[in-house]
Amino acid sequence: MLRKEMLLLLTGLTLAISTTAQRIHTKFDADWKFKQGHAADPSRDFNYGIRNIFSKSGDASGTCIMPDYDDSNWETVQLPHDWAVGLPFQYIKDNDLDGHGYKAIGGLFPENSIGWYRKTFDVNKADSGHRYVVRLDGVYRDSKVWINGYYLGGNFSGYTSTSYDITDFIRFNKKNVLTVRADATQNEGWFYEGAGIYRHVWLDILNNVHIANEGGVFVRTAVKGNTAIVNVATAVVNKHIHTANATVYTVITDRSGQILAQSKEQPLSMAVNEEKTVTQELKISKPELWSPESPYLYRAIAIIKADGQIIDSEKVRFGVRTITIDKNKGLFVNGIPVKVKGVCCHQDHAGMGCALPNHLQYYRISLLKEMGANAYRTSHNPPTPELLDACDSLGMLVMDEPRLLNSGTEYENQFRQLILRDRNHPSIFIWSIGNEEFATQYTNIGTRIAQRQVLLQQQLDPDRTSTYAANQGNHFTGVNEVIPVRGFNYNLHGIDGYHRDHPSQPVIGTEVASTVTTRSIYIKDTVKGYVPDYDSTYPSWASTAEQWWKLASDREWFMGGFAWTGFDYRGEPTPYSWPNINSHFGIMDMCGFPKNVYYYYQSWWSGKDVLHIAPHWNWQGKDGQPVLVWVNTNADNVELFLNGKSLGKKDMPRNGHLRWTVNYAPGMLEAVAYKGSKKITAQVSTTGNASRIILTPSKTTLLHDGDDAVVVNVSVADEQGREVPDAGNNIRFVLDGDASIIGVGNGDPSSHEPDKCAPGAWQRNLFGGKAQVIIRAGRGQGKVSLKASGEGLQAAVLSL
Structure with missing residues (x-):
């Protein structure tokens, strides 16, 4: 390969469009037009449902689907966009509305549940002869897509990516209009899900011979001594109207772009519409291994050439690492035992709903890393790709999960697309095939569905294994009979008996804890719907953080688990409903501000020197009244002082916390701790008014x-x-x-x-x-x- 060509490839520069051009991958987020429709009134839904728009191809006259429709009075928005987060809160006694955070959306609110989007763009006639593919990473929900009045298809799921080849419908030197209808009338989950095109949209311009769009490059690694074996499978498709000849090769670089290995060019000939896969083996000497502590990423660049020129390429970040799950000793990363210190998370954030800018993904993962978490479960749906990019870059193990357990055509295809899209991410160490399927998990039907999904996972990604998040206690029936790794949602009192009776099945806590707390509130308030910010209140089916972590820490065979949840999330308010509009489960609140339980986890997960006092010391009008004081630390002992007077010294139990009951007096509450010979101090003081x-x-x-x-x-x-x-x-x-x-x-x-x-x-x-x-x-x-x-x-x- 010419060095000039490689430099262009590595620096991300785009070659000029020509008959042999590389792909152009463009973010298609800016300058969309948006307007609400109506789920129950076609006249307010741009005649959708009363115009016969599917009778003739390209004829959707009388609707906003046609390119000449005047959308000048529509709102201009930038993706990602979630229109539900801007809707008012509305109280109606309804379980679905409660679960989704009382936003006025769904079947009860047809006027708010349809959204139309239009994107106008131009294509030069000089660029004809290429393939044009649009990819939508996530639309909530039940999306329908048109280009220039021509129907492209739809996506039932609100969480999976989907691609459409729009080549045949492009209008050169004339405006093109991409139209998307999102219907959020029907929920998929029981938590806040947002509405609209809430993830990125991309436009790819490709040669007619190109790398396949869905999972076209698959990187697998193995470590043998001081060498990493890297197998890169590249699927190439021919969309020419004639047989095509090309060569395929792969380049491996380090993260700075330095070339480490390059395969030979492998020729292939493809008939019209034929797809072929080329697998090439490369080696890296003395590889940097990916781990949560050192998340090193290499690049694999799959390249297609024809007539001596590059016509397509795709760069994939990957990590070299080994994952081993042992039934007796738990999880190993690169041969080193790792206890899973994980959190479950939904995908929304304060102010954003589900439409998070990329930086928010990195911000949230950074907060979890600072706490000491090393694992993230994408509960209960496929994540946005940028979340996995953040986990790759920052060093966070991931349990990736589809929306639900079902091997029917629709849902099996969703699981297939999830694996094909995500399997190159080194952060993913295990797949989950589903979560708490009450009607199915105990049954023979559940056994058969699970077996099919496990086999599909092993076919598409043979280097990983799978689990299922089962709230079944120590039952072995149904899904648990065939799942490779047994996942426990709560019910940890039965875990020892289960391991004794089924010693060949590794065990992980797929969902644990579920303490409910309100940041900065230290008394129960049933009117406002607040619970104390101590690790003390939890539903009957759950446990405290301390209870589950002590159990996990003491059992070598127990891989660890995922606390519910890393952050509060909109919807599913517990233990109260209205006026609550979001959960209390988070270790952090919806903004990512730590609650008291955050410092419990940080004490025993992070390796940092931690000493934290709760509550604050502003209790005007409570002089002389008892205040419950919790201290979280990983020090050996703590002595507590109020205004310089000792309140006693206590030894810190491993994986525990300390508490005092202190009669309140304004001033300073100070903790002095020793970790070996190292002195650590922390204080909370009575403050003045904000200035x-x-x-x-x-x-x-x-x-x-x-x-x-x-x-x-x-x-x-x-x-x-x-x-x-x-x-x-x-x-x-x-x-x-x-x-x-x-x-x-x-x-x-x-x-x-x-x-x-x-x-x-x-x-x-x-x-x-x-x-x-x-x-x-x-x-x-x-x-x-x-x-x-x-x-x-x-x-x-x-x-x-």
Whole structure:
């Protein structure tokens, strides 16, 4: 290969379009037009349902599907976009509405449950002769897609990616319009799911001979001594109208782009519409192994040439690592035992709903890593690809999971697409085939479905295994008879008996704990729907963090597990319903602000020196009254002092916590701990009133790409600079520069404040002294300035 060609390939530069051009992979997120339809009134749904739009190809006259429809009065939006998060909260006694967080969407609200999107773009006539493929990474839900009035197809799932070849319908030197109808009337889950095109859309321009769109490059690795064996299978398809000849080869580089290995060019000849797979073996000497502690990523570049020129290529990031699951000793990564310190998570975030900018994926995984978590379960649906990219890059093991357990054509294809899309990610160490299928998991039907899905997984990804999240106690019937790794959802009291009776089946906690807590609240409040921020309250079927982790830590054969959940999420409020609109299960709240239980996990998972006191020490009017004090630490012992007077010294039990009952007096509560000879201290103090605002960004530089984002956390301090932990001030935000505020939140599970505000009216009340604002970059260069102000407070200005 010519060095010039390789440099172009490695630096991501795009060759000029020609008959031998490489693919152009373009994010198709900007400048969509959006309008609500109506699920029950066709006249308010652009005549969908009363116009016979499927009788003649390309004839959808009288609807917004046609390219000449005037959409100038539609809202301009940028993807990802979730229209449900901007809807009002509405209380109706309905289990589905409760589970989805009381957003006014679904079958009860037909006026809010349909969304139409239109994207206009141009294609030069000089670029004819290529293939044009649109990929939608996620549309919630039941999407239908047209191009220039021609129906392309639909996707029943709200979570799986789907691609459409639009080549035959392109209009050259004339506007093209891609139209998407999303119908969120019918729910898939029992949690907040959003609505709309809430993940990225891509346009690929390809040669007629190209790498297959779905799972076209599959990288497998094995380690033998000081050498990594890398097998790269490249599926090539011929969409020419004649037989095509080409060669295929693979290049391996390190993360800096240095070439480490290159295969020979392998010739192949393909008939019209034929697909062939070429498998090539390469070697890396002394490889850097991927692990949660050292997530090193290589690049495999599959390349197709014809007539001596590159006509297509695809670059895949991969890691070299070995995963072993032993029935007696648990999980091993690269031969080293690893206890799974995991969390289950849904995909929404405060202010964003489900439409998260890429930076939010990295931000959330970073918060979990800081806590000490090493594993993430994508409960209970296929994740966005960028979440897996973040886990690859930051070092987070992943249990990847489809929406539900079903081997019918629709759902089996969803599972197939999930594996083909995600199997190159080194972070994935195991697949889950489903979760808590009450009607099926005990039955013979469940056995047969599970067997088929396990065999499909092993066929498509033979280097990994699978589990199933079963809330069946120690039952061995149904799905559990055939699943390779037994997954326990709660019911851990029976785990020893199950392991004794079924010693050949490895065991993992697929869903554990489920403590319910409200950040910064330390008394039960049934009116507001708050529960104390201690690791003490949990549903009857669950346990505390401490209970499950002690059990997992003490059993070598128990692989560890996934706590429910890493973050609070919209919907499924527990133990209360309205006015609650989100769960209390999170180790962090919906903004990612830590609760008290966060420091329990950090003490025993992270290896950091941890010493944390709860609660805060602002208890005006409670002088002399008892306050329950918890201390989380991994130190050997702790002595607690109130205003310099010792309240006693206690030894810290392994995987436990300490507590004191302290009669309240204003001042300072201090903990002094020793870890060996190392002294560690922590304090909480009675503060004055809030006097100034503090803005803390997740980063200080934004890429001017129209997609990058920054999370800005908001707090207030008193005149001595101490953060005020119980402040509830209203904070207003004004942004200058080429960027936009796209969401606000505060972690309050009973807040009915809007996540989206009108232009110029962005605001949020602090909850427990905190709030959050999320900013998305524009495309212009220069400074972006965020000003936060509040009555009686010194304003803060943040420059990005």
